[in-house]
Amino acid sequence: MEENRICPNCGTPLTSHETICRNCGVEIGQSSKATQSRKESIQSSSDSPRNIRTIEDMTNYLEELAQQANESTEAALQAQLQVIRYIQSPKLYDSSFDLLFKNLKKALKYADSPRMQEMIQERTTVMIQNYVFFMNAKLQFEVKVNREEYRKLVEDACKMLAESLAEVAAMAIPGGATTKLTKKAMIAKISIQVLTSKDTKGDNLFTRFYRWYTRSSREREKQGEFIQTMNSLTEKLYKNREIIGKSDLIAGLIDRYTSDMTEYFCGNAVTFARQQYVSNWDHTISNVKKYMWIILSLNVLVLLIRWIFKGVSYVSAQISGTEYTADTTHWAITQWGIALVLFAVVTLVLFIDYWQRKKGCTAALKEAIEKYNKRYQTYHDIARTFDE
Numbered sequence: 001m002e003e004n005r006i007c008p009n010c011g012t013p014l015t016s017h018e019t020i021c022r023n024c025g026v027e028i029g030q031s032s033k034a035t036q037s038r039k040e041s042i043q044s045s046s047d048s049p050r051n052i053r054t055i056e057d058m059t060n061y062l063e064e065l066a067q068q069a070n071e072s073t074e075a076a077l078q079a080q081l082q083v084i085r086y087i088q089s090p091k092l093y094d095s096s097f098d099l100l101f102k103n104l105k106k107a108l109k110y111a112d113s114p115r116m117q118e119m120i121q122e123r124t125t126v127m128i129q130n131y132v133f134f135m136n137a138k139l140q141f142e143v144k145v146n147r148e149e150y151r152k153l154v155e156d157a158c159k160m161l162a163e164s165l166a167e168v169a170a171m172a173i174p175g176g177a178t179t180k181l182t183k184k185a186m187i188a189k190i191s192i193q194v195l196t197s198k199d200t201k202g203d204n205l206f207t208r209f210y211r212w213y214t215r216s217s218r219e220r221e222k223q224g225e226f227i228q229t230m231n232s233l234t235e236k237l238y239k240n241r242e243i244i245g246k247s248d249l250i251a252g253l254i255d256r257y258t259s260d261m262t263e264y265f266c267g268n269a270v271t272f273a274r275q276q277y278v279s280n281w282d283h284t285i286s287n288v289k290k291y292m293w294i295i296l297s298l299n300v301l302v303l304l305i306r307w308i309f310k311g312v313s314y315v316s317a318q319i320s321g322t323e324y325t326a327d328t329t330h331w332a333i334t335q336w337g338i339a340l341v342l343f344a345v346v347t348l349v350l351f352i353d354y355w356q357r358k359k360g361c362t363a364a365l366k367e368a369i370e371k372y373n374k375r376y377q378t379y380h381d382i383a384r385t386f387d388e
Helices: 028-051 055-068 071-088 094-109 114-143 147-172 177-196 205-213 219-239 248-320 331-384
Strands: 004-006 013-015
Touching: 055 071, 055 147, 055 177, 071 094, 071 114, 071 147, 094 114, 094 219, 114 147, 114 219, 114 248, 147 177, 219 248, 219 331, 248 331
Parallel strands: none
Antiparallel strands: 004 013
């Protein structure tokens, strides 16, 4: 009786005479080895989260998951990888936003169900928060004196990123719900350890941020970089609003920085216009005082010269024995009157100039305030498009 066997590699029924599986082509004599190799590969893939020790390991793990996932999940994983790469090289690149939205758009396009699209959109808001959270953490470290407060901020950012990593990775993990939940919890725990642990150079995430962000101490420049990046992100969020969908988190994020962005781009113009408006009056009063002292000084100088001249004439008359005739024309009063009229004319001219310049200052201030309000309203309207 012919003994039937089963291929240990693929499970195909075989006869006792078959030495090669007709289905998978594995030699039966080597099937045990092949099967063991396959099992080890599967086991390695299953246990791979436990082998993650660095951010680089996490990146490689997500890339491996992306290769095994469908197109939608692969794109979502690539979007999450953009956040990790940003952390590895903390620079403010607009291109990272573009790649993020490009992958998210692809993920939504190939999503196989409305529920999948909803999950991707939820992950999108968290990824964007991760970006802003880490950008803000770097800024706060530079401008705040309390370093421990910054450490807490980075820890919160790491926890948020770890949760996001776990959620996105779970979308690509094979197996049932129990397996997904177990590995998701494992990835979340490992992610926090990885983000806060030291790398091969002995640097943890905090140290790497410190090294990168203390290359210079130009606080205002760093704040400007952050606000410019937030402005760029806001514009890209609005442009990709159909991809992101409704999200109170995104709306709140934009609202949080609306005043800062508006002040950065328009605040100086309003301040300068107000200063010009106020200084216009101060400038006029200063000129009035200046010309008053000039006219007064000249008038006193002329009076002194005339009195000296009169005194010399009187002394000469006494010496020569001639009769001295006193001046009864009240020339001093006349001269003071001329000085007063001259001062009045100069003051009138200065105030006419003041009113002319005031019109220009008023128009400039009005224009600056209008631009300020318009930009503020633009950010506000963008935020409202994301209100749920």
